[in-house]
Amino acid sequence: MKVFLWHVHGSWTTAFVHGPHEYLIPTLPDRSPDGLGRARTYTWPESAIEVSPQEAAAADVDVVILQRPQELHHLAEEWLGGRRPGRDLPAVYVEHNAPQGSINDMRHCVADRRNILLVHVTHFNALFWDAGSTPVRVIEHGIVDPGYLYVGELGRVAVVINEARRRWRVTGTDLLGFFRKVAPLDLFGIDAESLGGRDLPQEKLHREMARRRVYLHPFRWTSLGLSLIEAMHLGMPVVALATTEVPEAVPRGAGVVSNDPVVLEEGLRRLLAEPEEARAAGLVARRAARERYGLERFLADWEEVLVEVAG
Structure with a gap:
């Protein structure tokens, strides 16, 4: 299957x-957000292939993954030679973000579009x-498991x-100013x-x-920061605000x-004063993250959706 998607979120796209x-990844010479191409700081398999606008227009695409309103409204059609997602090509819209604004105005850009499947990354977002x-x-x-790397020798956060x-x-x-006093x-x-x-x-970030x-x-209002899941995979103990999906994840x-x-x-x-307690908490975090946010489960869920949508 040939899957067309923009490189928007590095960690999510890596998985x-x-x-x-x-995977056909739009690429422009300036590596702007609409043509970022393959990741340069993540490791991607060779099956993620950069395509120019001309190559994309001629490509035999099986399904389009949309992640931003402009992709839905015009960008995908421009790149895909006039083919419209949901009409000419099977399409899935992935919503990475929690909605902003008044609770009564949180209407999604694909609302009432029965020809496009909307996939949320958390139950909080879907709600x-x-x-x-x-x-x-x-x-x-x-996420791709970075392995148990926790050392914790620095009494820092x-x-x-x-x-x-x-x-x-x-x-x-x-x-951060408040926490720096602590x-x-x-x-x-x-x-x-x-x-x-x-x-x-x-890779260097994970080790540091x-x-x-x-x-x-300290995030107040994001769907679920992948850095949190990565930290848990590393075996780090977590201190977090109990907002959005965090209470479910930790x-x-x-x-x-x-x-x-x-x-x-x-x-x-x-946790800073008790290294052994910190290490024990980190092991709990890693076990939970691997069980709930493992790459194998993630890819199996997506395989089911792609087969369903693309036929």
Whole structure:
């Protein structure tokens, strides 16, 4: 099967292209968001193939994966030689994000489109988005297991936030000052340099995270940060806000999950002061993450959907 999709979210796409199909990835010379091509900081299989607009227009595509409104409204049709997703080609829209705005206005861009399947990455998203009569499925995240890398020899806290300054309150960037009063904190992620942090390739990032004693997840309103799942796979204990899907993802014993700053502060101090407790919590986190967010389950769920949609 030939699957056409844009490289939008690095970690999610990395897991997705590990499936058994051929994945056509739009590519432009400037590597802009509409033509990012293959990942440069993640390891992808050879079955993920870069295609130019001319190659895409002539390609024999079996199914289109949409992830942004502009792909639905015009971009896919422009790239695919006038073929329209849902009409001329089978299509799935993957919604990665929690909805924004008034609860009464959270209507999805594919609402009442019965010719497109809407797939959410969390049950929280499916609950909050209004899809009308559009068929909906939930396929929870899966990641390539980086392995148990936890060392925790540094009594410091790791935080991963992409575009932390731009996404400020959404990602809890404004809370970092509070947590820095509790413990030494190291920020990683895209554009983290503007806040004194570092942006590292995935493999190096995982090893640097795993040297820290604890992983902090201060996100207020994202569907479920893949950095949290990656930290759990690494074997890191977690301190996280109890928002969106986090209470479902982080089991009891894997760290501290709360919306009370006092509880979070106490948990962070305790895990930093007790290396053995931190290590034990990290093992609980890793076991839970592998069971729920393993790559094999993720790809099996997607295989079922792709066969169903593409016939």
